[in-house]
Amino acid sequence: MLKVFSSFSKTLIWDRSSLKFAIGVWLGxxxxxxxxxxxxxxxxxxxxxxxxxxxxxxxxVFFYSRSGFFKLNERNEQLIRELxxxxxxxxxxxxxxxVAGASSxxxxxxxxxGKEFSKLTTKEIYPEPGKVIIGDELAKVLRLSIGDDIVLxxxxxxxxxxxxxxxxxxxxxxxxxxxxxQKDLRLVYVDIHDLSKxxxxxxxxxxxxxxxxxxxxxxxxxxxxxxxxLRYNLEEILxxxxxxxxxxxxxxxxLEAVQIEKVTIGIILQIIVVISIFNVLSFVTYxxxxxxxxxxxxxxxxxxxxxxRKSWMLLVFNLWVASCLFSVxxxxxxxxxxxxxxxxxxxxxVYYLGRLKLNLDIWDYGVVFTSALAWLVLIVAIALYRMxxxxxxxxxxxxxx
Amino acid sequence: xxxxxxxxxxxxxxxQFALKNLSLDLEEAGQYAxxxxxxxxxxxxLYLIGGLDRPDSGEIIVGGKSIGKxxxxxxxxxxxxxxxxxxxxxxxxxxxxxxxxxxxxxxxxGHNISEVTKRVEGLSEHLGISHCLSKFPYQLSGxxxxxxxxxxxxxxxxxxxxxxEPTGNLDSENSAKVTKLxxxxxxxxxxxxxxxxxxxxxxxxxxxRFVLKDGELAEGRFYASAAPPLPPREx
Numbered sequence: 001m002l003k004v005f006s007s008f009s010k011t012l013i014w015d016r017s018s019l020k021f022a023i024g025v026w027l028g029x030x031x032x033x034x035x036x037x038x039x040x041x042x043x044x045x046x047x048x049x050x051x052x053x054x055x056x057x058x059x060x061v062f063f064y065s066r067s068g069f070f071k072l073n074e075r076n077e078q079l080i081r082e083l084x085x086x087x088x089x090x091x092x093x094x095x096x097x098x099v100a101g102a103s104s105x106x107x108x109x110x111x112x113x114g115k116e117f118s119k120l121t122t123k124e125i126y127p128e129p130g131k132v133i134i135g136d137e138l139a140k141v142l143r144l145s146i147g148d149d150i151v152l153x154x155x156x157x158x159x160x161x162x163x164x165x166x167x168x169x170x171x172x173x174x175x176x177x178x179x180x181x182q183k184d185l186r187l188v189y190v191d192i193h194d195l196s197k198x199x200x201x202x203x204x205x206x207x208x209x210x211x212x213x214x215x216x217x218x219x220x221x222x223x224x225x226x227x228x229x230l231r232y233n234l235e236e237i238l239x240x241x242x243x244x245x246x247x248x249x250x251x252x253x254x255l256e257a258v259q260i261e262k263v264t265i266g267i268i269l270q271i272i273v274v275i276s277i278f279n280v281l282s283f284v285t286y287x288x289x290x291x292x293x294x295x296x297x298x299x300x301x302x303x304x305x306x307x308x309r310k311s312w313m314l315l316v317f318n319l320w321v322a323s324c325l326f327s328v329x330x331x332x333x334x335x336x337x338x339x340x341x342x343x344x345x346x347x348x349x350v351y352y353l354g355r356l357k358l359n360l361d362i363w364d365y366g367v368v369f370t371s372a373l374a375w376l377v378l379i380v381a382i383a384l385y386r387m388x389x390x391x392x393x394x395x396x397x398x399x400x401x
Numbered sequence: 402x403x404x405x406x407x408x409x410x411x412x413x414x415x416x417q418f419a420l421k422n423l424s425l426d427l428e429e430a431g432q433y434a435x436x437x438x439x440x441x442x443x444x445x446x447l448y449l450i451g452g453l454d455r456p457d458s459g460e461i462i463v464g465g466k467s468i469g470k471x472x473x474x475x476x477x478x479x480x481x482x483x484x485x486x487x488x489x490x491x492x493x494x495x496x497x498x499x500x501x502x503x504x505x506x507x508x509x510x511g512h513n514i515s516e517v518t519k520r521v522e523g524l525s526e527h528l529g530i531s532h533c534l535s536k537f538p539y540q541l542s543g544x545x546x547x548x549x550x551x552x553x554x555x556x557x558x559x560x561x562x563x564x565x566e567p568t569g570n571l572d573s574e575n576s577a578k579v580t581k582l583x584x585x586x587x588x589x590x591x592x593x594x595x596x597x598x599x600x601x602x603x604x605x606x607x608x609x610r611f612v613l614k615d616g617e618l619a620e621g622r623f624y625a626s627a628a629p630p631l632p633p634r635e636x
Contacts, residue, residue: 004505011494293492297492297494298505298509299477300492301481301506302506303477304477305477
């Protein structure tokens with residue numbers, strides 16, 4: 001069968017015009033599949049980058065008390081540790097203003113224990129006493145660099161806002177990138193002991209962040225249900241005075257919207273695949289007309305209608321395989337352009353992420369490739385069925401007409 | 402012994418009758434010319450016998466079996482195994498070389514390629530076209546192309562050799578050579594030979610002639626005589 005197919009396909013696509021047509025159809029289908037993959041990859045990349053960025057500033061789960069600052073009692077800490085949690089740290093969070101020269105901006109200050117927080121977030125954030133680490137977008141907006149002086153304007157705790165704002169001078173120790181525009185614009189890290197003293201909260205904190213037990217890096221991004229299980233366990237331990245949230249909580253509606261958008265756009269973009277498949281169909285029809293004499297010969301020499309259909313389908317299948325392979329090239333090209341062309345740099349005031357990277361897994365490739373194949377088989381099979389109705393001799397008669 | 406028996410065959414294209422209630426017999430290893438003016442139905446008859454088309458009514462019995470009752474798959478096997486076609490326009494595929502062209506029926510039918518290659522090489526030597534096998538059809542002359550066409554038709558030792566205007570594209574000298582070659586080969590292969598032609602010289606060289614007019618056998622122009630009996634073919 002393969003030998004016959006080889007002769008059959010060579011016969012169909014041996015002249016320049018047929019070859020050019022074949023290349024055009026191949027590129028068209030590859031591009032269409034590539035566009036769908038890139039769109040899905042972009043959506044997944046958005047979700048993945050956002051989750052990664054969010055996680056890098058809060059761990060997998062965080063909890064806070066409804067009554068503000070608190071100290072985790074030993075019993076609860078023990079129970080949490082018994083869940084297998086090894087990475088946990090207290091954080092002091094407060095709203096503040098940062099003043100740099102003549103500019104100022106509303107920010108969120110996080111007082112963290114550098115050692116514990118870095119272990120939790122896998123991001124090197126070790127604020128030294130009297131120094132701050134700021135997000136890179138904030139550094140750009142305020143034109144700050146390492147070593148510059150800034151002033152933090154803080155309110156004094158949640159319940160004790162009766163005094164004047166606290167103004168404290170710090171030095172910029174480092175500039176970090178969370179991968180999320182909003183976080184990079186709003187987060188300032190200081191040493192927890194500095195913030196504790198300034199706000200006069202002694203050894204109390206207002207947030208605890210922790211990670212899922214014994215999971216490899218990246219896994220929590222894929223397994224939100226495990227994080228939810230941990231949440232429920234923590235809610236049982238901590239009771240109703242505490243609220244437990246996953247790291248994506250602040251952006252959960254956005255992430256859900258993106259998921260819905262991904263499915264919707266994926267379905268809508270099937271249209272471009274169908275259009276490309278109509279190109280394939282016109283290619284098949286063109287060859288069937290142009291090579292009617294040769295096809296007649298194959299049948300005259302003993303090729304059955306079923307074998308002829310199989311050969312056509314095999315030809316189309318090869319076109320699909322080649323298109324799928326080349327679409328991967330388009331995806332990589334798009335990913336490269338996305339990462340390197342300044343025109344594709346997203347405006348931070350509209351998007352949460354400064355730059356996007358495509359994120360596609362086997363499942364995405366499988367769904368897109370399979371749906372393209374399903375359309376192809378359906379449309380081409382109908383066309384072949386109709387073409388098959390004409391007699392073997394029609395090719396010969398055309399030759400003599 | 403009758404190889405092909407055509408009984409009351411009718412074929413219409415639209416409102417036009419291509420063949421009207423036609424009956425004739427072709428003996429095993431017999432050599433026949435089918436003659437007639439353009440549109441007389443001679444090619445239609447050939448293609449119906451060759452299983453390339455189906456009649457509207459009537460029956461074609463080949464080797465004791467009615468080919469009208471065969472399904473598409475069996476009819477394809479019949480065309481591949483039992484029939485060798487030779488066309489006026491050579492019909493060699495330009496994208497593959499002549500050897501591959503001659504092996505095409507074997508590839509389509511899933512036959513033993515090395516065995517068929519040996520036969521093809523032997524036949525090519527016999528026809529003086531061994532040097533053509535590695536060439537592409539467009540590198541050959543018309544006569545050479547027709548010889549390659551003949552080799553392809555005989556590559557699977559068919560029992561029926563059906564030729565549609567095999568000399569239509571050739572000059573009189575080459576035409577006579579090809580006609581003689583076809584006759585010799587059909588004798589050598591014990592194959593029934595049916596040649597559709599409108600060339601009187603070619604037609605006259607056959608003892609058995611069917612003259613068709615308007616889809617019917619022309620009255621008084623039927624010169625068919627029984628072919629000399631031949632021993633049954635080895636399978």
